[in-house]
Amino acid sequence: MTALLAIDGVSKRFRGLIAVDRVSFEVPERGIFAVIGPNGAGKTTLFNTIAGGYTPDSGSIEFAGARIDGLSPDQICRRGVGRTFQIVRPFPRLSVRDNVIVGALLHRAQVEAARGRADEVLRQLDLYDKRDQRASSLTLPDRKRLEVARALATDPRLLLLDEVMAGLRPTETDRMVAILRELNRETGLTVLLIEHVMRAVMALAARVLVLHHGASIAEGPPDEVVRNPAVIHSYLGAEDVA
Amino acid sequence: MIERLIAGVPRRALLLLGLLLIVLALAPLIAGDYLLTVLILILYFAYLGQSWNIMMGLTGLLSLGHALYVGLGAYTAAALYIHYGVAPWLGLLLALPLAALAGAFIGFLAFRFRVAGVYFAILTIAFAEFARVGFDHLGWTGGSAGLFLPVAQYAHNDVWHLRGHPAMFYYILLAATALALIGCRALLQSRVGYFWQAIREDEEAARAVGINTFRYKMIAVVISAAMTAFAGVIYAFYYNNLFPEQVFPILRSIEIILGPIVGGVGTLFGPILGAFILTGLAETLTAALNALGVDLPGAKQVFYGICLLLVITKLPDGVWPWLAGRIGLQEREK
Numbered sequence: 075m076t077a078l079l080a081i082d083g084v085s086k087r088f089r090g091l092i093a094v095d096r097v098s099f100e101v102p103e104r105g106i107f108a109v110i111g112p113n114g115a116g117k118t119t120l121f122n123t124i125a126g127g128y129t130p131d132s133g134s135i136e137f138a139g140a141r142i143d144g145l146s147p148d149q150i151c152r153r154g155v156g157r158t159f160q161i162v163r164p165f166p167r168l169s170v171r172d173n174v175i176v177g178a179l180l181h182r183a184q185v186e187a188a189r190g191r192a193d194e195v196l197r198q199l200d201l202y203d204k205r206d207q208r209a210s211s212l213t214l215p216d217r218k219r220l221e222v223a224r225a226l227a228t229d230p231r232l233l234l235l236d237e238v239m240a241g242l243r244p245t246e247t248d249r250m251v252a253i254l255r256e257l258n259r260e261t262g263l264t265v266l267l268i269e270h271v272m273r274a275v276m277a278l279a280a281r282v283l284v285l286h287h288g289a290s291i292a293e294g295p296p297d298e299v300v301r302n303p304a305v306i307h308s309y310l311g312a313e314d315v316a
Numbered sequence: 317m318i319e320r321l322i323a324g325v326p327r328r329a330l331l332l333l334g335l336l337l338i339v340l341a342l343a344p345l346i347a348g349d350y351l352l353t354v355l356i357l358i359l360y361f362a363y364l365g366q367s368w369n370i371m372m373g374l375t376g377l378l379s380l381g382h383a384l385y386v387g388l389g390a391y392t393a394a395a396l397y398i399h400y401g402v403a404p405w406l407g408l409l410l411a412l413p414l415a416a417l418a419g420a421f422i423g424f425l426a427f428r429f430r431v432a433g434v435y436f437a438i439l440t441i442a443f444a445e446f447a448r449v450g451f452d453h454l455g456w457t458g459g460s461a462g463l464f465l466p467v468a469q470y471a472h473n474d475v476w477h478l479r480g481h482p483a484m485f486y487y488i489l490l491a492a493t494a495l496a497l498i499g500c501r502a503l504l505q506s507r508v509g510y511f512w513q514a515i516r517e518d519e520e521a522a523r524a525v526g527i528n529t530f531r532y533k534m535i536a537v538v539i540s541a542a543m544t545a546f547a548g549v550i551y552a553f554y555y556n557n558l559f560p561e562q563v564f565p566i567l568r569s570i571e572i573i574l575g576p577i578v579g580g581v582g583t584l585f586g587p588i589l590g591a592f593i594l595t596g597l598a599e600t601l602t603a604a605l606n607a608l609g610v611d612l613p614g615a616k617q618v619f620y621g622i623c624l625l626l627v628i629t630k631l632p633d634g635v636w637p638w639l640a641g642r643i644g645l646q647e648r649e650k
Contacts, residue, residue, distance in 0.1 A: 125524070151526035159524070165517035176514045179507050180526040188507075228525050 077136075078103040078232055078264045079124070084133035084143075086116075086123050093119040095288035096133065101232070106258055106265045108275045108296070111285035112308065117268045118160060120285065121236050124266070125157045126150040137232065152180065156230030158221035160237045160268075164209035171196065171205035173220055177227030192227055199223045199253060215246045222250075226257070232264045233257075239271040251277045272300070284308075321501055329645040340490055344483040352482050354599045356554070358591045359489035360547060365575035365587030366496040367543035372573070373582035374504065375536040376516030378433070381422075381440030383568035384447050385415040385541040389548025390558055391457050394465055397477070397553075399456075404478045404549050411549055412542040418443070419541030420534060427530045432519075441566055448564035457558070465556040478553035485554045492546065493588065500584055503539075512536055516582075544572075574620060578627050580634025589636045594623060 077100035086094040093116045101107040111117050122128050124135055126147035135143040142150050151157070156177075165173050174195055178188035196202040199219045204212065209220060218238055225233060235254075239247045251274050257263045269275050275282060275296055282299045284292040286308045292299050299305055322330060340359075344352055364382070371377040392414050393407035422443050426436050452460040473480030478488075503509045511532045514522040523529055552558055562568075579590025598616045605612055631638045639645075 147520075147523040148526050148528050151524060157524050159521065163518050163521040163524075165514050165521065167517060168513060172510065172513070176510050176522070176527075177525045179510055183507060185505060185507060185510065188510075224525060 076103055077101060078105075078138060079266065080134075080136040081124070082134045082136070084120070084123060084130045084135060086119050086128055087131050092288050094123060094130075094285075097283075097285070097288075097290050098133075099283050099290070099293060101264060101266050103231075104258065104262045104264055105281070106254070106267070106279050108279035108282045109266070109268045109285060110270070110272070110275055110282060115285040116288035117285055118236060119288075121157075121234060121268050124150075125155065125234055151228055151230075154229070154231040155234060156225030156228050156232070157234040158218075158225055158236055158238050160240070162214070162217040162221050164212070164217055164220050164224070166208070166210035168209055169205065170201055170207050170209055170212065170220060173209050174201075174223050174227045177224040180228045188227075191229075192223075195223045195227045198226070198257070200249070214241050215243075218242065219250070219253075222253075226263075230263070232266060235265065235267040235269070237268060237270055239269060239274045242271075244273065247271055247274050248277075250274070254278060276300075320505065321498065323505075326645055328643075329640075332645070337494065341487075344486055349482070350603070352486060354595065356482060356486050356489060357599070358595045359486065359493050360550070360591075361572070361575045361595055362588040362591035363489060363493045363496050364544060364547050364572045365579070365591055366493065366500055366584075367540050367547065368572050369576045369581065369587050370500065370503070370512075370540040370543070371536050373576060373586075374500075374509065374516065375512040375533060376519075377533060377536060378437040379440045379537075379540070380437045380566065380569050380573070381442070381444035382540075382544050382572045383564050383566070384418060384440070384444040385544035386548035386551060386568065386572075387444075387447055387451065387558075387560070387563040388415040388418055389545025390552035390563060391451065391463065391548075392545075393549040394463055394552040394558055395457050398463065398465065403476050404553055405476065408546065408549055412545050415545030415548070416538045416542040419537040423534045423537035427533050441569070444564050444566065444569060448560050451560035451564065460560060463558040465553065467556050478550075482554070485550060488550060492550075496543065497584060497588065504584065508532065508535060574624065576634075578623055578635060580636035583634065583636045583640075585640070586634050586636040589639070590634070593635060594620065597623075 079101040082098050083096050084094060085092065085096050097120060109117055109120065119128065123130050126145055126149065129144045134141055137153060137155060142153060165176065171192055174192035175185065175188045178191040179185070182188045182191065193202065196205055199222060201216065201219055201223055204216060212220060222238060239250060242250060254265060255278065258265060267278065279296050281294065282296045283290055284299060284305050291308060292302045292305050343355055347355065368379060368382050371379050389411040392411035393404045396402035396407040396410065397404060422439060425431065426439055431439055451457055457463050470480045473484045475484060511522070511527050514527060515529050515532060519529055574594055575590035576587040577590065578593055579588065580586025598619050601615060601619050605615055627635065
């Protein structure tokens with residue numbers, strides 16, 4: 075399998091603090107890849123470096139064979155990378171459907187066509203019945219799904235999910251996992267998730283990268299990674315392994 | 317096209333809008349000179365409010381310097397007419413692009429260097445002030461002594477040169493207001509309109525779904541500036557005199573935005589309703605005070621202040637969303 079996303083030696087510094095330290099990994103086309111790590115490990119910085127919020131201080135980021143590091147967030151999205159925000163950012167005064175239509179309009183000139191695509195995505199994410207509600211009136215789990223729906227509507231090849239499970243109850247997490255799996259299987263969507271909820275990571279990801287103090291300390295299949303002593307020590311804590 | 321424009325609008329709203337249009341179309345036939353003057357002012361501010369609303373209401377860009385575009389439109393068309401006899405409708409061909417260019421320049425500076433929010437508003441004030449000072453010293457447009465259009469009693473209305481009875485200006489403004497309403501509705505329902513609203517709601521999230529926010533903000537400023545300049549052309553030919561101190565000061569910019577704020581920022585009918593409320597009631601107040609023989613300079617400003625206070629405290633979304641809910645005119649979901 076060829077890599078859809080290739081991160082090579084990426085570092086990001088904030089004054090004296092090295093938030094991301096020479097991280098390298100590859101996400102294969104149609105793969106589901108997770109980045110985990112304790113709070114402050116640099117996950118979100120890494121995420122924003124890929125999504126275009128930050129320019130890396132060194133290293134390169136290639137998407138579909140072309141460099142994307144240093145591009146603006148909208149340029150990166152237009153190349154085919156969708157993203158969600160850890161702290162959800164719906165368009166609050168727009169309806170749920172209009173939120174998703176905005177995403178669908180990226181590659182569609184006609185609002186009618188975008189509405190069709192939006193309804194399709196809303197059905198996939200169990201939001202169709204709430205399409206006429208204002209986004210600000212949604213509950214947190216619904217807003218999280220709306221984030222995913224809006225990103226999906228832009229027809230990405232790669233979907234970046236920033237702690238999309240955080241704050242969800244276990245049943246809601248399972249539902250989200252099921253939705254993402256289905257999307258991955260049926261549309262070939264590649265997923266890179268940054269996640270705290272191990273339940274979701276174990277169920278979804280084919281490969282996991284563990285960040286600690288900005289650096290990669292382990293990478294591999296999830297069941298291998300959770301048995302890695304360095305990972306247990308730094309992140310999971312002995313009692314979580316069971 | 318028409319079908320799409322009225323999709324989701326309750327039939328009752330269309331009926332009322334049609335009725336309003338008929339009443340306004342017939343108004344000059346029965347209205348006296350004074351009432352006609354008031355109606356012209358109302359339509360002038362309704363149209364301007366709609367133009368300003370494209371930036372603030374739809375895209376979330378607060379301009380406090382729209383007097384700049386009014387003035388550019390007014391001065392360009394008037395000077396071309398006085399110096400070269402160019403008809404104002406041809407003058408528009410220079411006046412509108414010039415205002416659009418000014419808007420684009422301010423927009424470029426602001427969006428390129430990430431000047432946002434109140435700082436953007438201050439930038440727009442600054443440019444209107446530059447223009448005020450600049451035009452004070454521009455001999456070609458009369459400087460601070462003013463620019464005057466020849467005035468005479470006209471036997472008939474010369475629409476091409478905008479010389480004639482106030483009723484002519486009234487109908488032009490009525491048509492412009494109606495077209496602006498339709499145009500804004502069409503824009504709001506288009507791709508551009510969706511992107512504008514996304515930027516207004518959350519610019520970073522808008523970028524994350526691939527919207528080139530710089531480009532769409534520029535489009536909003538350019539359209540708003542050009543539309544505003546048209547009102548300026550009408551202003552010049554209606555009042556026949558232009559002074560930088562009257563055209564460009566911040567008070568003029570504030571007057572433009574009061575209507576939409578009272579009526580409902582971001583709504584399509586709010587600017588129109590707001591113009592009726594503010595201008596209509598303020599003029600009624602002035603007339604009533606005059607009739608009573610009371611001379612109270614500044615009564616209008618106090619009235620504006622009270623109106624704003626009431627709206628801000630009681631109806632922060634503006635009068636229109638509240639009224640529309642009251643009389644069952646909220647837009648149906650598509």
